[in-house]
Amino acid sequence: MILLVDLCNRTHPLSRDEFVLPIAHIVEKSGTTPVIRHYTQLSREDCEAASCSILCGTALKDNEFIHHLDEFQWLKEGRIPSLGICAGMQVMAKVFGGKIEQGDEIGMIMVRTVREDPLLEGKQEFSAYELHSFAPVPTDSFLVLAASSRCVQVIRHQSLPLYGVLFHPEVRNEWVVQRFLHLFMEGTD
Amino acid sequence: MRLGVLFSGGKDSTYACGRAMEMEEVVCLITVRPQNRESYMFHTPNIHWVRLQAEAAALPLIEVESEGIEEEELRDLARAVMLARDHHAIEGVVTGAILSVYQAARIQKICRDLDLWCFNPLWHTDEASYMQRLIDTGFHIIISGVFSAPFDESWLGKELDIRALRELSGFTRTHGITLTGEGGEYETFVLDAPFFEKRIQVEGASTEYHNYHGRYDITAARLVKK
Numbered sequence: 049m050i051l052l053v054d055l056c057n058r059t060h061p062l063s064r065d066e067f068v069l070p071i072a073h074i075v076e077k078s079g080t081t082p083v084i085r086h087y088t089q090l091s092r093e094d095c096e097a098a099s100c101s102i103l104c105g106t107a108l109k110d111n112e113f114i115h116h117l118d119e120f121q122w123l124k125e126g127r128i129p130s131l132g133i134c135a136g137m138q139v140m141a142k143v144f145g146g147k148i149e150q151g152d153e154i155g156m157i158m159v160r161t162v163r164e165d166p167l168l169e170g171k172q173e174f175s176a177y178e179l180h181s182f183a184p185v186p187t188d189s190f191l192v193l194a195a196s197s198r199c200v201q202v203i204r205h206q207s208l209p210l211y212g213v214l215f216h217p218e219v220r221n222e223w224v225v226q227r228f229l230h231l232f233m234e235g236t237d
Numbered sequence: 238m239r240l241g242v243l244f245s246g247g248k249d250s251t252y253a254c255g256r257a258m259e260m261e262e263v264v265c266l267i268t269v270r271p272q273n274r275e276s277y278m279f280h281t282p283n284i285h286w287v288r289l290q291a292e293a294a295a296l297p298l299i300e301v302e303s304e305g306i307e308e309e310e311l312r313d314l315a316r317a318v319m320l321a322r323d324h325h326a327i328e329g330v331v332t333g334a335i336l337s338v339y340q341a342a343r344i345q346k347i348c349r350d351l352d353l354w355c356f357n358p359l360w361h362t363d364e365a366s367y368m369q370r371l372i373d374t375g376f377h378i379i380i381s382g383v384f385s386a387p388f389d390e391s392w393l394g395k396e397l398d399i400r401a402l403r404e405l406s407g408f409t410r411t412h413g414i415t416l417t418g419e420g421g422e423y424e425t426f427v428l429d430a431p432f433f434e435k436r437i438q439v440e441g442a443s444t445e446y447h448n449y450h451g452r453y454d455i456t457a458a459r460l461v462k463k
Contacts, residue, residue: 060238062260062331062356070361108345109354154349155342177338179345218361219338 050075050082050233051090051098051128055105055135057112058086067105070218071133074225075102080233087119095122100129100209100232102225103136105216108154108181110135117142126208129232131225134180137203137212141184144205151183151199159201159215161194167211167227168193168202176201176215183214238354239264241299241321242331243314243344246287248371248378248397249333249359249417251427254294256358257331258432265297265325266290267317272304282381283426283455286437293433293460299324315347322351329354335362336419364416368402377429377436382452385422387412390446393453394439397425426455435460 052072056063068084075082082102085094103120106113113135120139123130132140138148159176161168176196183199186192190212194202203212209232217224242254244266257263268287291298299321303313321327330348334341334357341357348355359367371378378397387408395401408414414422429436441457 060261060354062257062358065256065358065362066356066360069363073361073363107354107356108349109352152349154345156338177342181349 049097049099050080050229051094051101052082052084053090053101053103053136054084054086055103055113055139056086056107057110058088060107060110063107063110066107071102071104071225074218074222075229078226078229080229087113087116090119090122095128098128100229101131102228103130103132103139105134105136105179108179111182113139114142114148123210126205126210129209130211131228132210132212134214134216137214138182138184140205140210140212141186141190141203144187144189146184146186146190148182148184150181152181153178153196153198157196157198157215159194159196161202163191163193165191165193165204166231167204167224174221176217176221177219178215180214184212186212238262238328239326240329240331240354240356241265241267241318241325241327243267243333244287244291244298245333246283246290246426247333247381248376248425248427249335249419251290251333251430252367252371252376253331253333253356253358255430255432257356261329263296263331264327265299265321266294267299267321267330269301269303269310269314269317271310272302282424282452286426286455286458289437289458289460290427290433293435293437294430295434297325311343311347314344315351318347318351318353322353327353329356331356331358333357333359335359335364335417336415365406368405368416371397372399372402375429375431376427378425378427379439380423380453381426381455382424383422383446384424384450385412385414385420386449388423388449388451390444390451392423393444393446393451394442426453429463433463436463437461
């Protein structure tokens with residue numbers, strides 16, 4: 049089962065249409081129907097059933113998730129291969145001791161690969177859609193795979209199956225989600 | 238949360254308005270009326286009839302004129318959003334953007350600068366499901382402009398029903414149009430929506446059409462009971 053984790057503020061669920069459903073649509077196109085859970089409602093059963101998870105982004109003004117890192121400690125176990133998108137990447141960095149700094153980017157920007165990795169294979173440089181007010185500064189437990197002129201854009205944990213991307217792959221870079229699924233899910237293309 | 242909806246009178250901003258109403262408090266519609274028909278940002282056919290749509294939805298309308306010149310339009314949009322913030326105390330803005338990074342990024346920046354939330358409930362939606370949902374949930378939509386092949390004159394004023402949707406789906410395969418018209422291939426006007434208290438009846442219209450470009454201009458319309 050592919051688990052999509054909704055990081056949007058529950059008080060304002062209109063963002064779910066914008067940040068979770070487009071990712072669900074990409075997953076569905078790979079032939080699997082994902083299970084969507086809000087991060088405050090994740091159960092042990094959900095985590096045990098998940099073969100991989102995607103932590104979705106949030107609206108520009110929505111940073112509530114960062115005050116609830118205790119809800120994301122399951123990432124530390126590294127049992128579920130996970131892809132953090134924007135807010136999801138910030139959570140990953142923080143859970144492993146990293147920092148979040150002011151740093152906004154909005155719109156299409158150029159991302160350059162700085163370290164080879166199966167996720168970015170053949171992509172030395174690509175244009176990506178950004179929508180963030182803060183940028184993560186991960187600890188050395190993560191390798192930096194790609195960056196923009198302003199901040200780190202793609203990370204991978206040194207030993208656990210965890211990736212983070214700061215840009216929004218649902219816009220013009222669906223291949224990122226598809227490759228992540230391909231890397232960790234048998235039977236998906 | 239008190240929200241203002243960037244409203245053009247077309248299907249996408251009208252649907253986004255209805256979706257926002259399901260979860261938050263929509264307190265006004267916001268329209269920028271470009272004088273330039275080739276506006277980069279804003280939908281133009283029948284934009285002057287948004288007043289009637291606002292009345293049908295029983296929502297106040299903030300309207301701002303724009304010369305429709307690229308980038309200056311953004312200042313006009315920011316001015317309209319500021320008016321909505323000052324007059325209706327909006328805390329956020331809703332748009333009907335589906336695929337346009339150009340539109341979405343610019344509106345996001347305006348909201349950031351004004352410290353407002355920005356919601357795009359149709360962003361990268363499954364276009365086929367969305368179009369079907371419009372029909373299934375009782376939207377009454379007509380084609381108000383066509384701007385690409387293979388649309389002929391018969392499309393002007395045509396109702397977007399299941400048959401029209403089937404034809405549009407065919408055009409996505411044969412001519413590469415976007416199903417929702419997000420690429421500017423066609424424009425729409427909403428005569429009725431589930432949240433409208435009254436529906437719009439068109440009582441007069443004129444058309445002009447040349448070389449796959451045409452407009453259906455409503456010249457007379459009134460509200461009638463649903």
